[in-house]
Amino acid sequence: MVGIPYDQRDGFIWLDGKLTPWAEATLHLLSHGLHYGGAVFEGERMYDGEIFKLSEHSERLVESARILDFEIPYTVAEIDQACRDVVAANGLTNAYVRPIAWRGSEQMGVAGQNNTVHLGVAAWDWGSYFDPAARLKGIRTTFAQYRRPDPATAPSKSKAAGLYMICTIEKHRAERLGYADAVMLDWRGYVAEATGANIFFVKDGVLHTPEAWAFLNGITRRTVIDLARKRGIEVVERLIKPEELTDFTECFITGTAAEVTPVSEIGEYHFEVGEISKTLVNDYLNLVHPQQRAVAAAS
Numbered sequence: 001m002v003g004i005p006y007d008q009r010d011g012f013i014w015l016d017g018k019l020t021p022w023a024e025a026t027l028h029l030l031s032h033g034l035h036y037g038g039a040v041f042e043g044e045r046m047y048d049g050e051i052f053k054l055s056e057h058s059e060r061l062v063e064s065a066r067i068l069d070f071e072i073p074y075t076v077a078e079i080d081q082a083c084r085d086v087v088a089a090n091g092l093t094n095a096y097v098r099p100i101a102w103r104g105s106e107q108m109g110v111a112g113q114n115n116t117v118h119l120g121v122a123a124w125d126w127g128s129y130f131d132p133a134a135r136l137k138g139i140r141t142t143f144a145q146y147r148r149p150d151p152a153t154a155p156s157k158s159k160a161a162g163l164y165m166i167c168t169i170e171k172h173r174a175e176r177l178g179y180a181d182a183v184m185l186d187w188r189g190y191v192a193e194a195t196g197a198n199i200f201f202v203k204d205g206v207l208h209t210p211e212a213w214a215f216l217n218g219i220t221r222r223t224v225i226d227l228a229r230k231r232g233i234e235v236v237e238r239l240i241k242p243e244e245l246t247d248f249t250e251c252f253i254t255g256t257a258a259e260v261t262p263v264s265e266i267g268e269y270h271f272e273v274g275e276i277s278k279t280l281v282n283d284y285l286n287l288v289h290p291q292q293r294a295v296a297a298a299s
């Protein structure tokens with residue numbers, strides 16, 4: 001389903017310090033970031049007028065760029081403000097926010113130190129990442145063919161555009177086969193994550209999740225671990241072999257876009273949308289909505 005193309009919408013995009021009319025937020029063909037993958041981005045969600053964990057996202061953006069050996073010419077506070085300005089300029093209170101930084105077009109070739117670093121922030125209304133019914137019945141996924149690369153091979157801790165190349169290939173393959181997403185193993189063959197979200201499993205009331213050192217340690221992942229521990233649910237971070245999936249009764253994925261989404265199937269393994277998944281879906285939604293948070297704090 002394709003709506004209005006993303007280059008033809010109304011509103012404003014924050015580009016290099018200025019709120020720019022949406023259609024004018026363009027870059028040149030000979031941008032280093034486009035040719036050599038020198039681009040890092042964030043995905044944030046604003047709920048009821050508040051961007052959830054905004055500064056953590058801005059900090060990760062700055063760090064992602066440093067890992068790729070470039071410096072964003074704005075502070076974390078300035079990036080936070082750019083995100084707030086862009087949602088305000090577009091009159092949004094519930095939105096997805098997308099900051100992106102990239103190397104410009106002063107220098108071509110593999111070396112790119114002399115390029116200006118640009119920063120843009122766009123925001124738009126983006127509903128549920130998966131079919132909303134998925135929260136009740138879970139999404140069907142398949143195993144990916146590509147694996148998350150060894151951190152010695154790729155800058156795994158950076159939310160770098162280039163690392164999404166294999167995610168897009170796998171997401172396409174999954175959708176072609178009738179699945180909602182693909183679950184990737186790491187380069188050693190342990191369970192890693194989905195194409196845009198981290199993964200959790202439940203066995204005997206305990207949460208198990210892969211150690212996040214070969215992939216992004218998601219902000220949602222860390223939030224859900226805290227929520228589970230607050231509920232007294234034990235959380236174990238460890239290496240998980242695909243054959244172990246037969247022992248798990250529940251599975252869900254976590255991410256800013258995906259929020260907490262139950263999984264009913266990974267390849268031949270099946271899961272139920274059980275009590276722990278349902279509890280964490282709701283705890284997360286209550287936490288991210290400031291109005292519901294206030295009600296919970298008062299009660």
Ligand code: PMP
Nearest residue numbers: 195196197198218219220255256
């Ligand atoms: N892994 C990948 C590959 C992702 O794209 C995302 C979404 N940014 C995540 C994990 C989850 O990260 P977060 O919870 O910070 O959004």
